[in-house]
Amino acid sequence: xxxxxxxxxxxxxxxxxxxxxxxxxxxxxxxxxxxxxxxxxxxxxxxxxxxxxxxxxxxxxxxxxxxxxxxxxxxxxxxxxxxxxxxxxxxxxxxxxxxxxxxxxxxxxxxxxxxxxxxxxxxxxxxxxxxxxxxxxxxxxxxxxxxxxxxxxxxxxxxxxxxxxxxxxxxxxxxxxxxxxxxxxxxxxxxxxxxxxxxxxxxxxxxxxxxxxxxxxxxxxxxxxxxxxxxxxxxxxxxxxxxxxxxxx
Amino acid sequence: xxxxxxxxxxxxxxxxxxxxxxxxxxxxxxxxxxxxxxxxxxxxxxxxxxxxxxxxxxxxxxxxxxxxxxxxxxxxxxxxxxxxxxxxxxxxxxxxxxxxxxxxxxxxxxxxxxxxxxxxxxxxxxxxxxxxxxxxxxxxxxxxxxxxxxxxxxxxxxxxxxxxxxxxxxxxxxxxxxxxxxxxxxxxxxxxxxxxxxxxxxxxxxxxxxxxxxxxxxxxxxxxxxxxxxxxxxxxxxxxxxxxxxxxxxxxxxxxxxxxxxxxxxxxxxxxxxxxxxxxxxxxxxxxxxxxxxxxxxxxxxxxxxxxxxxxx
Ligand SMILES: Cc1cc2nc3c(=O)[nH]c(=O)nc-3n(C[C@H](O)[C@H](O)[C@H](O)COP(=O)(O)OP(=O)(O)OC[C@H]3O[C@@H](n4cnc5c(N)ncnc54)[C@H](O)[C@@H]3O)c2cc1C
Numbered sequence: 001x002x003x004x005x006x007x008x009x010x011x012x013x014x015x016x017x018x019x020x021x022x023x024x025x026x027x028x029x030x031x032x033x034x035x036x037x038x039x040x041x042x043x044x045x046x047x048x049x050x051x052x053x054x055x056x057x058x059x060x061x062x063x064x065x066x067x068x069x070x071x072x073x074x075x076x077x078x079x080x081x082x083x084x085x086x087x088x089x090x091x092x093x094x095x096x097x098x099x100x101x102x103x104x105x106x107x108x109x110x111x112x113x114x115x116x117x118x119x120x121x122x123x124x125x126x127x128x129x130x131x132x133x134x135x136x137x138x139x140x141x142x143x144x145x146x147x148x149x150x151x152x153x154x155x156x157x158x159x160x161x162x163x164x165x166x167x168x169x170x171x172x173x174x175x176x177x178x179x180x181x182x183x184x185x186x187x188x189x190x191x192x193x194x195x196x197x198x199x200x201x202x203x204x205x206x207x208x209x210x211x212x213x214x215x216x217x218x219x220x221x222x223x224x225x226x227x228x229x230x231x232x233x234x235x236x237x238x239x240x241x242x243x244x245x246x247x248x249x
Numbered sequence: 250x251x252x253x254x255x256x257x258x259x260x261x262x263x264x265x266x267x268x269x270x271x272x273x274x275x276x277x278x279x280x281x282x283x284x285x286x287x288x289x290x291x292x293x294x295x296x297x298x299x300x301x302x303x304x305x306x307x308x309x310x311x312x313x314x315x316x317x318x319x320x321x322x323x324x325x326x327x328x329x330x331x332x333x334x335x336x337x338x339x340x341x342x343x344x345x346x347x348x349x350x351x352x353x354x355x356x357x358x359x360x361x362x363x364x365x366x367x368x369x370x371x372x373x374x375x376x377x378x379x380x381x382x383x384x385x386x387x388x389x390x391x392x393x394x395x396x397x398x399x400x401x402x403x404x405x406x407x408x409x410x411x412x413x414x415x416x417x418x419x420x421x422x423x424x425x426x427x428x429x430x431x432x433x434x435x436x437x438x439x440x441x442x443x444x445x446x447x448x449x450x451x452x453x454x455x456x457x458x459x460x461x462x463x464x465x466x467x468x469x470x471x472x473x474x475x476x477x478x479x480x481x482x483x484x485x486x487x488x489x490x491x492x493x494x495x496x497x498x499x500x501x502x503x504x505x506x507x508x509x510x511x512x513x514x515x516x517x518x519x520x521x522x523x524x525x526x527x528x529x530x531x532x533x534x535x536x537x538x539x540x541x542x543x544x545x546x547x548x549x550x551x552x553x554x555x556x557x558x559x560x561x562x
Contacts, residue, residue, distance in 0.1 A: 013514070016381070016513075017382065026378060038495075094350065095357075095358075095359050118495055123378070123379065124360070124362045125346050126362060129347065129348075129350035129351045129354070130351065131354075133351035133354035137425075138321055138425045139320060141320075142343060142347070155429065159488045159489070160489075161343040161489060161497065162431065163433045163487065164432040164487075165428070165430070166428075166429040166430050166431075166432075168426070168427040169425060169426050169427075170425040178495075179478065179495065180481070180482065180488065213359075214390070215359055216359045216361060218384050218385070218386050219385040219386065220385045221383070222382070222383050222384075222385075223381075224382070224383050227525070227539050227541070228541075230540045231542055232537075232542075232543045232544070233542060233544050234544075235544075236544070236551055236555055237558065239526070239542060239551075242542045243542070246541070246542075248502050248523065248524050
């Protein structure tokens, strides 16, 4: 079985972002970029499934600028076999990403697509479900456990608001990964060297058969209202008084 | 003129509070009609939805319990219903987040996720970058497909009397997905997403026994208990207690953080809280930057003292 994993290049989760004063977006110049943490978990899971003998190839895909090669190389260093970059220099919104991935699924025929549940830049939480819908495949979002069950089935435990839900899905399927699925491995230097010789193919978004895709128009970006400064209290008694004063006790 | 369809969330019997809150958001969009769709095996949630003020019709689509929560089964039904509407909305809970993008893809619509304010017919505000930026987005021509951050809105009250219409869609539903089980965390305590008071514990709480102390205090206050990712990852509490960017977004009147540093992934989940209190031994913990009341102290001393103070009240 072949596994396709999609990774997005995003501002690193540790960066404190600044909104540009003209309202045109956030400052990304000179800011540290990384693989979206949820996608890194998806890469890790794909490699583990392969290591367990359930898959023979892990293909990582990214859609974006040339710079995404950096994230694809990191995924190759983790243990993915092959990478594909779909070049696109404009903002890649979820529906467009899903359509590009749909086209790639048509070419590559994976049995399993693994993706992070949400990108930590747009926080949209859409692309995996959109892809599953476009393909008419089953979907399991927010996975915290994946078991390849044999006979073309996979069992997925999902983190939902009420607790944990378990689904059985027929392959092929799309699964989106949550934080507690695994802890991605650290990349060691020899693996980075080895990853340099792994295949990384590039193609242009314009070369994929994609239908007319509507886009959201981001009108303005602003910094959120800061909370008014608070007070420090010195004891539990003072805390209780302060709570009473605020009318919440 | 706009015709809005809101998909209800429920647990089989009761309407989830997120539905009445999302309705408040939906009502702010200029409209001619606003209908609620309820999918499930029992009419009870549909009857409750019909009592919400401002609703024109409730469409009840009967489905076996084991299909009513599956996005793959609901998607074709929602797509079918959506033909009569200009807007399709859903609460941005784990249920709505799972379902709606699949619907959007089928409608070739660019979805707006997690809206926190309405700015017109097809213009909304939402947070990006873990709450570090707020954007105004405009949905393109075609059906507006949007999920609502329920806790950014107050619930619409009951007192209306819409009709419940049973709709038979007669569609073949996919069989490639089977629900094997839902392990609900059952609790007599208030629900984290709708409680007016929340006590949250982080890594500093140290373990299950620390959370037992927190639960005891919560019971005295009638509060729900929540947690940071670190506390869930460490196995102190189950996953459904996690608050933050990628988990539950809450807006209680009172939120007290014990032993939580205040990473912005966590803060993204408490932005709309009324009063934020932080108890932390580290005076430089970032949580103090957003706290309305801060107490630099050991939580293991503060919790019993607070219990005592409340008992003496
Ligand atoms: C992609 C991604 C998504 C994430 N999503 C979320 C999310 O949704 N929600 C979330 O919460 N996190 C999330 N995180 C994790 C987040 O970045 C932080 O790691 C996490 O919130 C830290 O939890 P914490 O504050 O409990 O632990 P820590 O940061 O370790 O803080 C513990 C605090 O306890 C204090 N303390 C210790 N002992 C005591 C004591 N005896 N009394 C008082 N105080 C004490 C310490 O001073 C410290 O400030 C996410 C991270 C990533 C990468």
